[in-house]
Amino acid sequence: MANYSIDTKGLLCPMPVIKAQNRVATLNPGDHLEVLSSDPGALSDIPAWCRINGHQVVEKGQQGREVRVLIEVG
Amino acid sequence: MSEAKKVAVLVSGGLDSMLAVKVLQEQGVHVEGLNFYTGFCVEGHTHAIRKKDQKKDKRNNALWVAEQLGIKLHILDIVDEYKDVLINPKHGYGANMNPCLDCKIFMVKKALQWMEEHDFDFIATGEVVGQRPMSQRKDTMPIVSNESGAEDLLVRPLCAKNLPPTLPEREGWIDRETLYDFSGRTRKPQMALADQFGFEDYATPAGGCCFLTDKSYSVKLVDLWNARGERDYEMDDIMLLKVGRHIRPRPNFKMIISREEGENNFLQGYRNQFITMQVADFAGPLVMIDGVASAEDLALAARITTRFGKAKTEPEVTVEIRARDGSVQKIKVSPMSAADIEQSWYI
Ligand code: SF4
Numbered sequence: 501m502a503n504y505s506i507d508t509k510g511l512l513c514p515m516p517v518i519k520a521q522n523r524v525a526t527l528n529p530g531d532h533l534e535v536l537s538s539d540p541g542a543l544s545d546i547p548a549w550c551r552i553n554g555h556q557v558v559e560k561g562q563q564g565r566e567v568r569v570l571i572e573v574g
Numbered sequence: 575m576s577e578a579k580k581v582a583v584l585v586s587g588g589l590d591s592m593l594a595v596k597v598l599q600e601q602g603v604h605v606e607g608l609n610f611y612t613g614f615c616v617e618g619h620t621h622a623i624r625k626k627d628q629k630k631d632k633r634n635n636a637l638w639v640a641e642q643l644g645i646k647l648h649i650l651d652i653v654d655e656y657k658d659v660l661i662n663p664k665h666g667y668g669a670n671m672n673p674c675l676d677c678k679i680f681m682v683k684k685a686l687q688w689m690e691e692h693d694f695d696f697i698a699t700g701e702v703v704g705q706r707p708m709s710q711r712k713d714t715m716p717i718v719s720n721e722s723g724a725e726d727l728l729v730r731p732l733c734a735k736n737l738p739p740t741l742p743e744r745e746g747w748i749d750r751e752t753l754y755d756f757s758g759r760t761r762k763p764q765m766a767l768a769d770q771f772g773f774e775d776y777a778t779p780a781g782g783c784c785f786l787t788d789k790s791y792s793v794k795l796v797d798l799w800n801a802r803g804e805r806d807y808e809m810d811d812i813m814l815l816k817v818g819r820h821i822r823p824r825p826n827f828k829m830i831i832s833r834e835e836g837e838n839n840f841l842q843g844y845r846n847q848f849i850t851m852q853v854a855d856f857a858g859p860l861v862m863i864d865g866v867a868s869a870e871d872l873a874l875a876a877r878i879t880t881r882f883g884k885a886k887t888e889p890e891v892t893v894e895i896r897a898r899d900g901s902v903q904k905i906k907v908s909p910m911s912a913a914d915i916e917q918s919w920y921i
Contacts, residue, residue: 510843512813514611514634518651538843541634548637553646565839 502527505534509566513541517549520571524555527573532558537567546571579747580604580694581729582685585647586783587635589764589776590700590732595643596771597731598698601748607647608688609636610681612656613812614784635777642773652684653809660786661805665708665717670792672784674709675717682722689727696742698729702764703736703757712736732756732764785816794820797921801825801865810844814864817841820921821878827865828921829875831882846898851879854892854904858883873907880909 506523508516516537523533535546540562546569547557554574561568581598585591585607598605640647659680663673678701685697701710701718709718715737719728726740734743735755743750756763768776785791794815799805801822814830817837822828832838838860841850849863849872861879863872876893885891886909895903 514609514615514649515651517634517637518611518649521649522651545634545637548634548641549647549649552637552640 501530501532503532503534505536507536508542509536509538511537512539513545516542517545520546520569521549521553524553524571524573529573531573533571533573535569535571537569538565540567542567542569550574578602578604579696579742580606581742582606582608582689582692582694582697583645584681584685584697584699585609585636585639586700587637587639587777588700588783589761589768589773589778590702590705592639592643592700592773592776593764593767593771594698594700594731595639595645596773597753598729598748599643599645601752603748605643605645606694607636607640607645608685609647609649610652610684611649612660612677612784613653613809614656614660614786616784638777648688650684650688652680655684656680657807665714668708668787670787670789671795672708672786672792674706675714678709678718679721682718682724682728686722686724686727695747696727696729696740697724698731700732701730703730703733705756705759729753791815794921797822797828801828810847814844814862818859818862819882821915821919822921823874823878823916823919824867824871827863827867827871827875829878830862830864831879832859832861845896846900849895849897851876851893851895853880853883853885854894856883856885856888856891858885873905876905876907877910878915880907881912881915885909 506519508519516535516539520535527533543560543562547560550557550571556572556574557569558572559570581603583591583595583605595605637647659676660673663676665675668674689697703712703715719725729740729742730737732754733756734750734753736757739750742748798811817830817840818833819831820828832841841860841862844862851861852858859882863875872895879893880886880891888909890906890908892904892906
């Protein structure tokens with residue numbers, strides 16, 4: 501299991517989802533991917549994408565204008 | 575028993591693609607969704623900008639449809655490749671700058687490529703004969719199958735009975751008899767089928783799936799191309815065309831004037847790429863200058879800027895002009911009267 505992070509700040513949805521999707525495709529089950537975004541839409545879109553594609557959202561939250569979603573690859 | 579055949583369905587998030595997925599699921603084939611992001615999709619990047627829109631439901635309809643129907647959804651970024659489709663559409667534009675026919679051909683071609691790479695058997699769309707004036711006419715639907723290279727691997731479950739049988743139908747992977755024969759602009763058959771499937775909630779996008787069907791957006795895009803002397807754009811251009819009031823007082827520059835706090839914040843993110851200005855000491859919008867502006871142009875822009883804030887009735891106002899490197903210059907100007915802002919400047 502390894503931890504990774506991508507910064508999609510400045511991009512609007514669905515780009516953060518696409519970046520997360522493409523990164524997850526290169527990872528192994530159990531790996532953690534942290535996605536940072538400035539689009540509050542990512543807080544609902546990334547978890548929806550995870551539910552559909554069999555990944556877990558470990559944590560999600562917003563601080564000021566920054567949104568963070570932590571994914572565990574399924 | 576042989577393994578279920580696999581179909582990739584183009585899912586926009588609207589009702590038609592939702593129905594197409596469901597109809598194919600009922601046939602027992604394995605369905606996954608493909609959603610294309612061109613950069614102009616209504617789905618993305620609208621809710622994040624304007625404050626009033628941030629309160630709205632933020633769901634992405636394509637993801638929502640996939641979740642409702644229990645299918646995987648793959649979102650494909652075609653922003654770069656889409657440029658050529660929009661700039662040089664072989665079949666031209668629709669009512670606005672929407673190159674729907676070329677767009678459909680391109681998406682189906684990409685779907686075909688995806689299908690081959692992922693070992694799927696065929697592709698499908700929610701298209702209906704006669705539904706849209708450009709891409710979904712009886713004479714243009716075969717063009718989509720032919721020019722995309724999909725040929726008879728492309729199934730349109732909602733109107734299949736109006737079209738020649740495709741390979742999946744001829745081979746018995748799916749049963750043609752249980753497909754539909756919808757046609758024309760009416761939405762009634764789709765709504766009835768939605769009822770039958772028990773869909774209580776679905777997206778009904780007005781016009782089309784992207785901003786290119788929007789008149790005022792298209793006018794701004796053409797203005798941008800004319801001003802730059804070339805038909806090209808970057809992702810930032812696509813987004814900035816959505817934000818604020820656009821005023822072009824001189825051919826060499828335009829002003830993007832934020833209309834509210836959300837747009838103000840959004841434009842702030844571009845301060846290192848553009849000259850920006852704002853009235854000092856009074857509430858007012860953030861204004862961005864796109865193009866090459868002389869000192870005289872900036873003074874004119876400053877006078878226009880004062881018009882859109884609380885300082886408009888003052889005799890003299892200080893405007894702060896911020897350069898890309900962060901240096902700020904202050905100039906004093908008299909606010910322009912509403913009558914002096916020519917209507918033709920508004921894009
Ligand atoms: S409305 Fe936009 S996305 Fe939809 S087919 Fe036309 S050009 Fe393509």
